[in-house]
Amino acid sequence: MGVVTSTWVEPSNTATALLLLGRGSDPATERGVECPGDLPAPSDPDLVARAAAAKATLGTKVFVLGHHYQRDEVIQFADVTGDSFKLAREAAARPDAEYIVFCGVHFMAESADILTSDAQKVILPDLAAGCSMADMAVLSQVETAWDVLTELGIAQDTVPVTYMNSSADIKGFVGRHGGVVCTSSNAKRALDWAYQQGSKVLFLPDQHLGRNTAVLEMGFSLDDCVLYDPHKPNGGLTPEQLRDAKMILWRGHCSVHGRFTLDSVNDVRERVPGVNVLVHPECRHEVVTAADHVGSTEYIIKTIEAAPAGSAWAVGTELNLVRRLALAHPDKQIMFLDRAVCYCSTMNRIDLPHLVWTLEELVAGRVVNQITVDPETAHHARVALDQMLALPAADTPAPTVA
Numbered sequence: 001m002g003v004v005t006s007t008w009v010e011p012s013n014t015a016t017a018l019l020l021l022g023r024g025s026d027p028a029t030e031r032g033v034e035c036p037g038d039l040p041a042p043s044d045p046d047l048v049a050r051a052a053a054a055k056a057t058l059g060t061k062v063f064v065l066g067h068h069y070q071r072d073e074v075i076q077f078a079d080v081t082g083d084s085f086k087l088a089r090e091a092a093a094r095p096d097a098e099y100i101v102f103c104g105v106h107f108m109a110e111s112a113d114i115l116t117s118d119a120q121k122v123i124l125p126d127l128a129a130g131c132s133m134a135d136m137a138v139l140s141q142v143e144t145a146w147d148v149l150t151e152l153g154i155a156q157d158t159v160p161v162t163y164m165n166s167s168a169d170i171k172g173f174v175g176r177h178g179g180v181v182c183t184s185s186n187a188k189r190a191l192d193w194a195y196q197q198g199s200k201v202l203f204l205p206d207q208h209l210g211r212n213t214a215v216l217e218m219g220f221s222l223d224d225c226v227l228y229d230p231h232k233p234n235g236g237l238t239p240e241q242l243r244d245a246k247m248i249l250w251r252g253h254c255s256v257h258g259r260f261t262l263d264s265v266n267d268v269r270e271r272v273p274g275v276n277v278l279v280h281p282e283c284r285h286e287v288v289t290a291a292d293h294v295g296s297t298e299y300i301i302k303t304i305e306a307a308p309a310g311s312a313w314a315v316g317t318e319l320n321l322v323r324r325l326a327l328a329h330p331d332k333q334i335m336f337l338d339r340a341v342c343y344c345s346t347m348n349r350i351d352l353p354h355l356v357w358t359l360e361e362l363v364a365g366r367v368v369n370q371i372t373v374d375p376e377t378a379h380h381a382r383v384a385l386d387q388m389l390a391l392p393a394a395d396t397p398a399p400t401v402a
Helices: 016-020 046-061 084-092 105-115 141-150 169-175 187-197 207-217 239-244 261-273 283-291 297-306 319-328 350-364 376-390
Strands: 062-067 081-084 097-103 122-124 159-165 180-182 201-202 225-228 249-250 276-279 312-316 333-336
Touching: 046 062, 046 297, 046 350, 062 084, 062 350, 081 084, 081 201, 081 283, 084 105, 097 350, 105 122, 105 169, 105 376, 141 169, 141 201, 141 249, 159 169, 159 187, 159 207, 169 180, 169 376, 180 187, 180 376, 187 201, 187 207, 201 207, 207 225, 207 283, 249 261, 261 276, 261 312, 276 283, 276 297, 297 312, 297 319, 312 319, 319 333
Parallel strands: 062 081, 062 097, 097 122, 159 180, 159 201, 201 249, 225 249, 276 312, 312 333
Antiparallel strands: none
Protein backbone atom coordinates (compact mmCIF):
# COMPACT_ATOMS: atom_id res chain seq x y z
CA MET A 1 0.00 0.00 0.00
CA GLY A 2 1.46 3.37 -1.01
CA VAL A 3 2.05 6.28 1.30
CA VAL A 4 -0.91 8.67 1.46
CA THR A 5 0.11 12.30 1.46
CA SER A 6 -2.03 15.32 2.28
CA THR A 7 -3.70 17.26 -0.54
CA TRP A 8 -3.69 20.45 1.52
CA VAL A 9 -2.80 23.59 -0.44
CA GLU A 10 -2.06 26.74 1.53
CA PRO A 11 -4.20 29.74 0.52
CA SER A 12 -2.36 32.58 -1.17
CA ASN A 13 -0.19 34.68 1.11
CA THR A 14 -1.89 38.06 0.91
CA ALA A 15 -1.42 41.07 3.15
CA THR A 16 -4.16 39.61 5.32
CA ALA A 17 -1.66 37.00 6.47
CA LEU A 18 0.03 39.71 8.50
CA LEU A 19 -3.00 39.66 10.76
CA LEU A 20 -1.84 36.26 11.99
CA LEU A 21 0.50 38.18 14.29
CA GLY A 22 -1.69 41.25 14.61
CA ARG A 23 0.72 43.25 12.45
CA GLY A 24 -1.56 45.33 10.30
CA SER A 25 -5.21 45.93 9.58
CA ASP A 26 -7.78 44.95 7.00
CA PRO A 27 -11.19 46.69 6.94
CA ALA A 28 -12.80 43.44 5.78
CA THR A 29 -11.59 41.51 8.83
CA GLU A 30 -10.35 42.40 12.26
CA ARG A 31 -8.75 45.64 13.27
CA GLY A 32 -4.99 45.35 13.74
CA VAL A 33 -3.54 45.07 17.20
CA GLU A 34 0.06 45.39 18.30
CA CYS A 35 1.85 43.12 20.74
CA PRO A 36 3.48 45.13 23.54
CA GLY A 37 6.97 44.17 24.66
CA ASP A 38 9.64 42.07 23.03
CA LEU A 39 8.92 38.37 22.89
CA PRO A 40 11.05 35.60 21.40
CA ALA A 41 9.99 34.49 17.94
CA PRO A 42 7.81 31.35 17.73
CA SER A 43 10.65 29.65 15.86
CA ASP A 44 12.90 29.83 18.93
CA PRO A 45 13.97 26.17 19.31
CA ASP A 46 13.91 26.47 23.10
CA LEU A 47 10.24 27.42 23.37
CA VAL A 48 8.75 23.95 23.03
CA ALA A 49 11.11 22.55 25.65
CA ARG A 50 10.46 25.50 27.96
CA ALA A 51 6.68 25.11 27.66
CA ALA A 52 6.88 21.38 28.33
CA ALA A 53 9.15 21.88 31.34
CA ALA A 54 6.97 24.56 32.89
CA LYS A 55 3.79 22.56 32.35
CA ALA A 56 5.39 19.47 33.88
CA THR A 57 6.52 21.47 36.91
CA LEU A 58 3.02 22.81 37.48
CA GLY A 59 1.48 19.34 37.11
CA THR A 60 -2.20 19.12 38.00
CA LYS A 61 -2.22 22.68 39.30
CA VAL A 62 -2.61 23.91 35.72
CA PHE A 63 -5.22 22.99 33.12
CA VAL A 64 -4.65 24.30 29.60
CA LEU A 65 -7.62 24.83 27.28
CA GLY A 66 -7.14 25.20 23.52
CA HIS A 67 -9.82 26.52 21.19
CA HIS A 68 -10.08 24.85 17.77
CA TYR A 69 -8.93 28.05 16.07
CA GLN A 70 -5.61 28.17 17.91
CA ARG A 71 -2.27 27.59 16.21
CA ASP A 72 -0.84 24.07 16.25
CA GLU A 73 2.15 25.27 18.28
CA VAL A 74 -0.28 26.14 21.09
CA ILE A 75 -2.74 23.27 20.62
CA GLN A 76 0.03 20.73 21.28
CA PHE A 77 0.07 21.84 24.95
CA ALA A 78 -3.71 21.86 25.44
CA ASP A 79 -5.18 19.32 27.84
CA VAL A 80 -8.54 19.69 26.09
CA THR A 81 -9.52 21.19 22.73
CA GLY A 82 -12.98 22.32 21.76
CA ASP A 83 -15.32 25.23 21.16
CA SER A 84 -15.74 28.01 23.70
CA PHE A 85 -18.57 26.55 25.76
CA LYS A 86 -17.16 23.04 25.82
CA LEU A 87 -13.88 24.43 27.12
CA ALA A 88 -15.55 26.52 29.83
CA ARG A 89 -17.46 23.45 31.03
CA GLU A 90 -14.29 21.36 30.96
CA ALA A 91 -12.64 23.95 33.20
CA ALA A 92 -15.56 23.81 35.64
CA ALA A 93 -15.23 20.02 35.70
CA ARG A 94 -11.62 20.33 36.98
CA PRO A 95 -12.12 21.94 40.42
CA ASP A 96 -8.68 20.75 41.56
CA ALA A 97 -6.91 22.78 38.88
CA GLU A 98 -5.78 25.98 40.53
CA TYR A 99 -4.89 27.67 37.25
CA ILE A 100 -6.99 27.57 34.07
CA VAL A 101 -4.91 28.81 31.14
CA PHE A 102 -7.40 29.61 28.38
CA CYS A 103 -5.87 29.67 24.92
CA GLY A 104 -8.73 31.44 23.20
CA VAL A 105 -10.14 34.95 23.38
CA HIS A 106 -11.38 37.24 26.13
CA PHE A 107 -15.09 36.37 26.22
CA MET A 108 -14.19 32.68 26.47
CA ALA A 109 -12.00 33.29 29.50
CA GLU A 110 -14.82 35.32 31.06
CA SER A 111 -17.22 32.40 30.62
CA ALA A 112 -14.69 30.07 32.22
CA ASP A 113 -14.37 32.43 35.19
CA ILE A 114 -18.17 32.52 35.56
CA LEU A 115 -18.47 28.72 35.52
CA THR A 116 -15.44 27.85 37.68
CA SER A 117 -15.06 28.19 41.44
CA ASP A 118 -13.71 31.24 43.26
CA ALA A 119 -10.63 29.21 44.17
CA GLN A 120 -9.64 28.84 40.52
CA LYS A 121 -7.81 31.51 38.55
CA VAL A 122 -8.53 31.89 34.83
CA ILE A 123 -5.65 33.28 32.78
CA LEU A 124 -5.56 34.63 29.22
CA PRO A 125 -1.97 34.52 27.92
CA ASP A 126 -2.43 37.74 25.93
CA LEU A 127 -5.00 40.35 26.94
CA ALA A 128 -5.08 41.61 23.34
CA ALA A 129 -6.81 38.38 22.33
CA GLY A 130 -10.30 39.77 21.96
CA CYS A 131 -13.20 39.13 19.61
CA SER A 132 -14.45 41.71 17.13
CA MET A 133 -17.94 40.17 17.17
CA ALA A 134 -18.22 40.41 20.95
CA ASP A 135 -16.98 44.01 20.76
CA MET A 136 -19.83 44.87 18.40
CA ALA A 137 -22.35 44.66 21.25
CA VAL A 138 -21.50 47.05 24.09
CA LEU A 139 -23.65 47.05 27.23
CA SER A 140 -24.55 50.74 26.98
CA GLN A 141 -25.70 50.23 23.38
CA VAL A 142 -27.83 47.23 24.29
CA GLU A 143 -29.39 49.09 27.22
CA THR A 144 -30.25 51.96 24.86
CA ALA A 145 -31.85 49.49 22.46
CA TRP A 146 -33.89 48.01 25.30
CA ASP A 147 -35.05 51.52 26.22
CA VAL A 148 -36.26 51.95 22.63
CA LEU A 149 -38.23 48.72 22.86
CA THR A 150 -39.62 49.77 26.24
CA GLU A 151 -40.80 53.14 24.91
CA LEU A 152 -42.57 51.33 22.08
CA GLY A 153 -44.29 49.04 24.56
CA ILE A 154 -42.76 45.85 23.14
CA ALA A 155 -39.94 45.10 25.60
CA GLN A 156 -42.27 43.00 27.74
CA ASP A 157 -42.90 40.77 24.73
CA THR A 158 -39.21 40.53 23.77
CA VAL A 159 -36.82 37.86 25.02
CA PRO A 160 -33.10 38.62 24.68
CA VAL A 161 -30.94 35.79 23.38
CA THR A 162 -27.19 36.16 23.18
CA TYR A 163 -24.68 34.02 21.37
CA MET A 164 -21.91 32.56 23.50
CA ASN A 165 -19.57 34.87 21.58
CA SER A 166 -20.46 37.89 23.69
CA SER A 167 -19.02 39.65 26.71
CA ALA A 168 -19.93 38.83 30.30
CA ASP A 169 -21.72 42.19 30.45
CA ILE A 170 -24.06 41.16 27.63
CA LYS A 171 -24.66 37.73 29.13
CA GLY A 172 -25.47 39.49 32.42
CA PHE A 173 -27.93 41.80 30.65
CA VAL A 174 -29.66 38.81 29.08
CA GLY A 175 -29.85 37.05 32.45
CA ARG A 176 -31.38 40.13 34.11
CA HIS A 177 -34.07 40.32 31.44
CA GLY A 178 -35.13 36.68 31.46
CA GLY A 179 -33.20 35.54 28.42
CA VAL A 180 -30.82 32.77 27.50
CA VAL A 181 -27.36 32.16 26.05
CA CYS A 182 -26.99 29.95 22.99
CA THR A 183 -24.23 28.29 21.01
CA SER A 184 -24.11 27.70 17.27
CA SER A 185 -25.23 24.11 17.85
CA ASN A 186 -28.23 24.82 20.09
CA ALA A 187 -29.44 28.15 18.70
CA LYS A 188 -32.73 26.67 17.47
CA ARG A 189 -33.47 25.10 20.85
CA ALA A 190 -32.72 28.41 22.55
CA LEU A 191 -35.00 30.28 20.15
CA ASP A 192 -37.77 27.69 20.52
CA TRP A 193 -37.62 28.29 24.28
CA ALA A 194 -37.54 32.08 23.83
CA TYR A 195 -40.65 32.09 21.67
CA GLN A 196 -42.46 30.16 24.38
CA GLN A 197 -41.72 33.10 26.69
CA GLY A 198 -42.52 35.97 24.32
CA SER A 199 -43.44 36.90 20.77
CA LYS A 200 -40.16 38.59 19.81
CA VAL A 201 -36.44 37.95 20.20
CA LEU A 202 -33.58 40.42 20.42
CA PHE A 203 -30.67 38.34 19.11
CA LEU A 204 -27.14 39.40 20.07
CA PRO A 205 -24.53 39.95 18.70
CA ASP A 206 -24.25 37.86 15.50
CA GLN A 207 -26.87 38.76 12.92
CA HIS A 208 -25.95 35.85 10.65
CA LEU A 209 -26.44 33.07 13.20
CA GLY A 210 -29.75 34.60 14.24
CA ARG A 211 -31.00 35.05 10.68
CA ASN A 212 -29.83 31.65 9.46
CA THR A 213 -31.41 29.86 12.41
CA ALA A 214 -34.71 31.72 12.18
CA VAL A 215 -35.12 31.38 8.40
CA LEU A 216 -33.52 28.02 7.63
CA GLU A 217 -34.46 26.07 10.77
CA MET A 218 -37.61 27.74 12.11
CA GLY A 219 -39.47 28.63 8.94
CA PHE A 220 -39.37 32.40 9.36
CA SER A 221 -39.14 34.67 6.34
CA LEU A 222 -36.42 37.26 5.83
CA ASP A 223 -39.16 39.87 6.28
CA ASP A 224 -39.74 38.59 9.82
CA CYS A 225 -36.20 39.75 10.66
CA VAL A 226 -35.00 43.33 11.04
CA LEU A 227 -31.45 44.54 11.59
CA TYR A 228 -30.86 46.88 14.54
CA ASP A 229 -27.87 49.20 14.03
CA PRO A 230 -26.73 50.59 17.40
CA HIS A 231 -25.01 53.50 15.67
CA LYS A 232 -28.28 54.87 14.29
CA PRO A 233 -31.25 56.46 16.12
CA ASN A 234 -33.77 53.74 17.03
CA GLY A 235 -31.41 51.27 15.38
CA GLY A 236 -32.20 52.75 11.97
CA LEU A 237 -35.68 51.21 12.15
CA THR A 238 -39.20 52.64 12.25
CA PRO A 239 -41.57 51.89 15.13
CA GLU A 240 -43.68 49.82 12.73
CA GLN A 241 -40.66 47.72 11.69
CA LEU A 242 -39.80 47.00 15.31
CA ARG A 243 -43.39 46.20 16.25
CA ASP A 244 -43.89 43.88 13.26
CA ALA A 245 -40.59 42.02 13.57
CA LYS A 246 -40.38 38.58 15.10
CA MET A 247 -36.58 38.63 15.19
CA ILE A 248 -34.61 41.80 15.98
CA LEU A 249 -31.06 41.08 14.88
CA TRP A 250 -28.12 43.03 16.26
CA ARG A 251 -25.75 44.45 13.66
CA GLY A 252 -22.77 42.26 14.51
CA HIS A 253 -20.83 39.57 12.70
CA CYS A 254 -17.74 37.38 12.78
CA SER A 255 -14.92 39.09 10.91
CA VAL A 256 -13.57 35.75 9.68
CA HIS A 257 -16.77 33.98 8.67
CA GLY A 258 -18.11 37.21 7.21
CA ARG A 259 -15.34 37.17 4.58
CA PHE A 260 -16.78 34.15 2.77
CA THR A 261 -18.96 35.14 -0.15
CA LEU A 262 -21.25 33.53 -2.70
CA ASP A 263 -18.43 34.06 -5.19
CA SER A 264 -16.23 31.87 -2.98
CA VAL A 265 -18.77 29.07 -3.20
CA ASN A 266 -19.29 29.42 -6.94
CA ASP A 267 -15.55 29.59 -7.56
CA VAL A 268 -14.74 26.39 -5.68
CA ARG A 269 -17.59 24.51 -7.39
CA GLU A 270 -16.15 25.49 -10.77
CA ARG A 271 -12.63 24.46 -9.79
CA VAL A 272 -13.46 21.21 -7.98
CA PRO A 273 -16.24 19.08 -9.52
CA GLY A 274 -18.31 17.27 -6.91
CA VAL A 275 -16.94 19.31 -4.00
CA ASN A 276 -18.97 19.44 -0.79
CA VAL A 277 -19.24 22.94 0.67
CA LEU A 278 -19.32 22.88 4.47
CA VAL A 279 -19.72 26.17 6.34
CA HIS A 280 -20.33 27.60 9.79
CA PRO A 281 -23.72 29.28 10.48
CA GLU A 282 -21.90 32.55 11.27
CA CYS A 283 -21.45 32.89 7.48
CA ARG A 284 -23.67 35.20 5.47
CA HIS A 285 -27.15 33.98 4.58
CA GLU A 286 -26.40 33.66 0.85
CA VAL A 287 -23.30 31.56 1.63
CA VAL A 288 -25.17 29.27 3.99
CA THR A 289 -28.04 28.74 1.54
CA ALA A 290 -25.55 27.88 -1.21
CA ALA A 291 -23.65 25.38 0.95
CA ASP A 292 -24.24 21.64 1.14
CA HIS A 293 -23.72 21.34 4.89
CA VAL A 294 -24.01 23.92 7.69
CA GLY A 295 -23.08 23.50 11.33
CA SER A 296 -21.05 24.43 14.36
CA THR A 297 -17.34 23.89 14.71
CA GLU A 298 -17.92 20.51 16.34
CA TYR A 299 -20.36 19.61 13.54
CA ILE A 300 -17.76 20.52 10.94
CA ILE A 301 -15.17 18.29 12.60
CA LYS A 302 -17.56 15.34 12.89
CA THR A 303 -18.75 15.74 9.31
CA ILE A 304 -15.20 15.61 7.98
CA GLU A 305 -14.41 12.61 10.17
CA ALA A 306 -17.47 10.76 8.82
CA ALA A 307 -16.79 11.64 5.18
CA PRO A 308 -15.71 8.83 2.85
CA ALA A 309 -12.17 8.60 1.56
CA GLY A 310 -11.65 10.39 -1.71
CA SER A 311 -14.37 12.97 -1.11
CA ALA A 312 -13.66 16.68 -1.62
CA TRP A 313 -14.55 19.36 0.92
CA ALA A 314 -14.37 23.15 0.85
CA VAL A 315 -14.68 24.34 4.44
CA GLY A 316 -15.80 27.82 5.41
CA THR A 317 -14.38 28.42 8.87
CA GLU A 318 -11.14 29.58 10.48
CA LEU A 319 -8.01 28.55 8.62
CA ASN A 320 -6.10 26.92 11.51
CA LEU A 321 -8.90 24.38 11.97
CA VAL A 322 -9.27 23.73 8.23
CA ARG A 323 -5.55 23.08 7.88
CA ARG A 324 -5.58 20.79 10.91
CA LEU A 325 -8.48 18.79 9.47
CA ALA A 326 -6.74 18.50 6.10
CA LEU A 327 -3.55 17.20 7.64
CA ALA A 328 -5.46 14.78 9.89
CA HIS A 329 -7.43 13.33 6.94
CA PRO A 330 -4.99 12.96 4.02
CA ASP A 331 -7.35 10.48 2.33
CA LYS A 332 -9.80 13.33 1.66
CA GLN A 333 -9.38 16.49 -0.38
CA ILE A 334 -9.94 19.29 2.13
CA MET A 335 -9.51 22.91 1.16
CA PHE A 336 -10.21 26.37 2.51
CA LEU A 337 -13.36 27.92 1.01
CA ASP A 338 -11.62 31.21 0.23
CA ARG A 339 -8.46 31.48 -1.86
CA ALA A 340 -6.97 34.09 0.48
CA VAL A 341 -5.51 33.64 3.97
CA CYS A 342 -8.20 34.17 6.59
CA TYR A 343 -6.95 33.69 10.13
CA CYS A 344 -8.72 35.07 13.16
CA SER A 345 -6.12 37.70 14.01
CA THR A 346 -7.08 38.15 17.65
CA MET A 347 -7.39 34.41 18.32
CA ASN A 348 -3.88 34.06 16.96
CA ARG A 349 -2.58 36.56 19.47
CA ILE A 350 -2.16 33.53 21.73
CA ASP A 351 1.14 32.22 20.45
CA LEU A 352 3.84 30.02 21.90
CA PRO A 353 5.88 32.91 23.36
CA HIS A 354 2.87 34.16 25.31
CA LEU A 355 2.03 30.65 26.51
CA VAL A 356 5.62 30.04 27.66
CA TRP A 357 5.67 33.37 29.48
CA THR A 358 2.37 32.56 31.22
CA LEU A 359 3.45 29.10 32.36
CA GLU A 360 6.89 30.21 33.54
CA GLU A 361 5.36 33.07 35.51
CA LEU A 362 3.05 30.58 37.24
CA VAL A 363 6.05 28.39 38.06
CA ALA A 364 7.62 31.47 39.65
CA GLY A 365 4.49 32.04 41.72
CA ARG A 366 3.23 35.03 39.75
CA VAL A 367 -0.29 35.01 38.29
CA VAL A 368 -0.47 37.13 35.14
CA ASN A 369 -3.41 38.28 33.03
CA GLN A 370 -6.06 36.89 35.36
CA ILE A 371 -9.59 37.32 34.00
CA THR A 372 -12.24 38.10 36.59
CA VAL A 373 -15.91 38.95 36.22
CA ASP A 374 -17.51 41.04 38.96
CA PRO A 375 -19.90 39.04 41.19
CA GLU A 376 -23.12 40.76 40.15
CA THR A 377 -22.45 40.42 36.43
CA ALA A 378 -21.29 36.85 36.96
CA HIS A 379 -24.50 36.01 38.84
CA HIS A 380 -26.83 37.24 36.10
CA ALA A 381 -24.67 35.77 33.34
CA ARG A 382 -24.76 32.44 35.15
CA VAL A 383 -28.59 32.65 35.19
CA ALA A 384 -28.60 32.94 31.39
CA LEU A 385 -26.02 30.17 31.02
CA ASP A 386 -27.93 27.90 33.38
CA GLN A 387 -31.07 28.49 31.35
CA MET A 388 -29.17 27.30 28.30
CA LEU A 389 -28.05 24.19 30.18
CA ALA A 390 -31.70 23.51 31.07
CA LEU A 391 -32.78 23.45 27.41
CA PRO A 392 -34.11 20.11 26.13
CA ALA A 393 -31.47 17.77 24.76
CA ALA A 394 -30.83 17.85 21.04
CA ASP A 395 -32.64 15.26 18.96
CA THR A 396 -30.44 15.78 15.89
CA PRO A 397 -28.29 12.71 15.08
CA ALA A 398 -24.58 12.97 14.53
CA PRO A 399 -23.72 13.92 10.96
CA THR A 400 -23.31 11.14 8.46
CA VAL A 401 -22.02 11.54 4.95
CA ALA A 402 -22.80 9.00 2.25
